[in-house]
Amino acid sequence: MIETARTKAWSVLAQASERSHVLYGWQSQRFGPLGRIDGARGVELFESGGRAVLDFCAGQVNVNVGYGHPHVLAALRKQMESFCYVAPNLASESRERLAEMVVEAAPGSELSWVFFSNSGSEAVENAMKIAWAFTGRRKLxxxxxxxxxxTPGASAMSGDPRRLFVEPGLPGIRHFHAPTGWRCPFAPDDPEESARLCLSTFEDQALRDGPETIAAVFLEPIAGTSGLYKWPASFVRGLRAFCDKHGILLVFDETMSGWGRSGTWFACEHYDVLPDIMVTAKGITSGYVPLGATLITDRIRGAFVSRPFVAGLTTEGHALACAAGIANLEVYRNEGLIEHSRELGVLLKEHLAHLKERHASVGDVRSEGLFGCIELTADREARSPLAGFRNSERDVAGQIVQRLWAAGLFLIAKWDFIFIAPPLVIARDDLERGLEMIDQVLDFTDAVIHS
Ligand SMILES: Cc1ncc(COP(=O)(O)O)c(C=O)c1O
Structure with missing residues (x-):
């Protein structure tokens, strides 16, 4: 099944990759890369030979301002001319300015200190260490x-199957059920009841575990690649209240959901709940240069005034990354990208509902702003998975990605999920064009469930 769906170009690339010395993340190495890119502009990738492919997942849900943005390129050139890097204990204008802008954009008024790292994983690792050091507790x-x-700590924190590569993981890490709507094990058809049951199950677990031993609760305000779930507000507010009552820190991981992706600056704005620590990366620089950020409150920073801070990196606050970050945040504001994500999000929601009506293999559709997901099913009534989390033999997601690539669309699909998260600069026509291609590939998944 896999071989028949693969294009000729794909297998040529896979063979070439055998000689390229490059290892590709998260995939079996025999598959090699999906394509070879010579250029990129706006929402399009250009293959060698000139074919344009519409990027429907903004790289890895990070290239929010699109490729080759002149404002970002100019800022990078300017920074390069003065310096690219200085040691982390030396101050520089770009790091100070970006910290100021990130604090200004961050939700609420308490997150006022930023530690810059190089990725979302590092930002999470640093949040874990800060939570341990601040509370003197170990459980997360x-x-x-x-x-x-x-990274090993951040992987161990992850609930999705990528955690299995680091099992048994770190001691003291616990996972809980969150209200996943259509997929909720408790009350799939009643979001409020699902939130209530998940919260009381979480509370029961944490109380048995000893809340005075718990340092922090981590939550993606809208879960990304584990299935795109927006939680009922009552659940997030309940977690906040439990943390407050027991001196536990609440950490929001806005690596993917931040920077306008869900139609607000940060996804936690949907619930009116503020964290003690916020982690972010991706859209902070749109991938022009890698950058992660861990934001903490004044209260937490206070613990490190007279004793050493628990994190440090050779390239923390890299000048080029900070210059890219400043320019990105300017683009968000100058081009009204947060509003654009919210507005086009209405169109995306309508189209997704339509796809669900048309295709039996679509179990559920979820979206907020330009952050969308189609969940596939073998049987909508029974809510049974199509490929599920482990079914690599069927590799339905792999085939979807390859078929769409051949048709001129790049996106992320894994397990039973097809993700839609284009650059926030996407025009309405391009959004509709990409959704039409997805409509066609769903004929293939419909055929799979009927085969
Ligand atoms: C919510 C979340 N946190 C952390 C990460 C890790 O970020 P990175 O791949 O930049 O290390 C990701 C990456 O997708 C993510 O979605």
Whole structure:
């Protein structure tokens, strides 16, 4: 099945990759890369030979301002001319300015200190260390439906199957059920009841575990690659209240959901709940240069005034990354990208509902702003998975990605999920064009369930 769906170009690339010395993340190495890119502009990738492919997942849900943005390129050139890097204990204008802008954009008024790292995973690792050091406690809680990164600590925090590569993981990490709507094990058809039951199950678990031993609860305000779930507000507010009552820190991981992706600056704005620590990366620089950020409150920073801070990196606050970050945040504001994400999000929601009506293999559709997901099913009534989390033999997601690539669309599909998260600069026509291609590939998944 896999071989028949593969294009000729794909197998040529796979063979070439055998000689390229490059290892590709998260995939069996025999598959090699999907394509070879010579250029990129706006929402399009250009293959060698000139074919344009529409990027429907903004790289890895990070290239929010699109490729080759002149404002970002100019800022990078300017920074390069003065210096690219200085040691982390030396101050520089770009790091100070970006910290100021990030604090200004961050939710609420308490997150006023920023530690810059190089990725979302590092930002999560640093949040874990800060939580341990600040509270003097070791246990950390995260949702089963979560992904927090690829480094050993962040992987162990992740609930999705990528955690299995580091099992048994770190001692003291616990996972809890969050209200996943259509997929909720408790009350799939009643979001409020699902939130109530998940919260009381979490509370029961944490109380048995000794809340005075728990340092922090980590949550993606909208879960990303583990299935795109927006939680009922009552659940997030309940977690906040429990943390407050027991001196536990609440950490929001806005690596993917931040920077306008869900139609607000940060996804936690949907609930009116503020964290003690916020982690972010991706859209902070749109991938022009890698950058992660861990934001903490004044209260937490206070613990490190007279004793050493627990994190440090050779390239913390890299000048080029900070210059890219400043320019990105300017683009968000100058081009009204947060509003654009919210507005086009209405169109995306309508189209997704239509796809669900048309295709029997679509179990559920979820979206907020330009952050969308189609969940496939073998049987909508029974809510049974199509490929599920482990079914690599069927590799339905792999075939979807390859078929769409051949048709001119790049996106992320894994397990039973097809993700839609284009650059926030996407035009309405391009959004509709990409959704039409997805409509066609769903004929293939419909055929799979009928075969
Ligand atoms: C919510 C979340 N946290 C952390 C990470 C890890 O970020 P990175 O891949 O930059 O290390 C990701 C990556 O997708 C993510 O979605």
């Amino acid at each position: 809680y995260a949702a089963w439906t979560s992904y927090h990164g690829a």
